Amino acid sequence: ATPIPRTLTMTIYGDMDLSIIREKPNIRKPVKTYSKPENKIDDVIKFIKKEIKLGNQIFWVCPLIEESKKLDHSSAVKKSEYLNKLFPNQVFLLHGKTSTEEKEMVLNKFLKNEFKILVSTTIIEVGIDFPNANVIIIENANKFGLSQLHQLRGRVGRGSKESSCILMFKSNLSDNAKKRISILKDSNDGFKISEEDMKLRGFGDILGFKQSGIKNFKLADPVHNHDLFILAEKEIKRIENNNEDISKFKPLIKLYDRADIINDIA
Known part of the structure; x- marks a missing residue:
């Protein structure tokens, strides 16, 4: 599970009882996380070809459904077209505008290993379990928050095979983006990641609804004290x-x- 910063703060400092389960099922291995600049996409393609030969499946996540004139982000539609040329009949597309019937069809085909690459938006972030999918590529990873990146990474590593997560990014990363990517590469611990997320973007309101943002405390605050x-x-x-x-x-x-x-x- 991935605690968001406000939830973590409430459980630690609020008047709440909780149970903490830190162990994963024995068959699961830690997901190895790497980072690659987007101009090194050829290296990622080579890695995918190797994984497909081994019989494995891949998630490829993009932040947008279609290209935007305002945002310089990768789109799932364009990436699906690009990958289809390299891997004919092995790529399917899934996003928020996909009909329920088509979504079920695509996910069932993926579960049965009838194709190898599922290009998607963050719609796959929760609620799916595909043990044979052991690679996830996240484009524009610098645009996602720590907790969301960890949640997406959790789509792989659900079987007995070694799994990989590749965080792709554009050049000129901000200091915060560099920290987020570094934290993900160093840890698979959801609690530690949530603590770091809390330090980076705050935890919002303890007695309200806001889930992020730094609050002013008179003498101390949960992040630094x-x-x-x-x-x-x-x-x-x-x-x-x-x-x-x-x-x-x-x-x-x-x-x-x-x-x-x-x-x-x-």
Whole structure:
């Protein structure tokens, strides 16, 4: 599972009970993640040809259905046409405008291994399980968030075979995009990735609906003071369990009220 930053924050710092399952099924192996600039697409094609010869299947994800004059992003339609020329009769297309009947037909054919490459938008992000698909290529990976990239990567590695995820990107990456790609290459841990996502784009509202964005805290915030929040939560539970007289903690409330002055001094 892929916790989004706000959900992770709520489970760690909110008054919630939770169960954490960190282990994957024994047969599953970690997905190996690589990055490639888009001008190295020939290397990716060679890799795909090798995987197809081994009997494997491939997801190819694009951010757009069709080309846009406003956005310099890869489109699923154009990529499907390109790949069909290289792999005749082995490529099918799936996106949000695909009818329910056609979608079911395409997915059933893919499940039966009747074709090798499924070109898609992020419509495949959740709810599908194809053990024989062990490669996913994500174009314009720098345009996706960490949690979404991890969710997409989770479409492969669901069988006993070794699986690969290739993150393709355009040149001139922003610092944040470089960090996201580096984090994905280094880890398959959904919790760690969500924590890094929280550091990069915030967690939104704890008492509201916004799921991202950095919030201002008077004395500390969950992103930079994780250990302090855990310690504070333990202390609160200890005080409650021991039925301690909370009046002795009034100086802390006064301290909280003077937080702006404290931060100016610090």
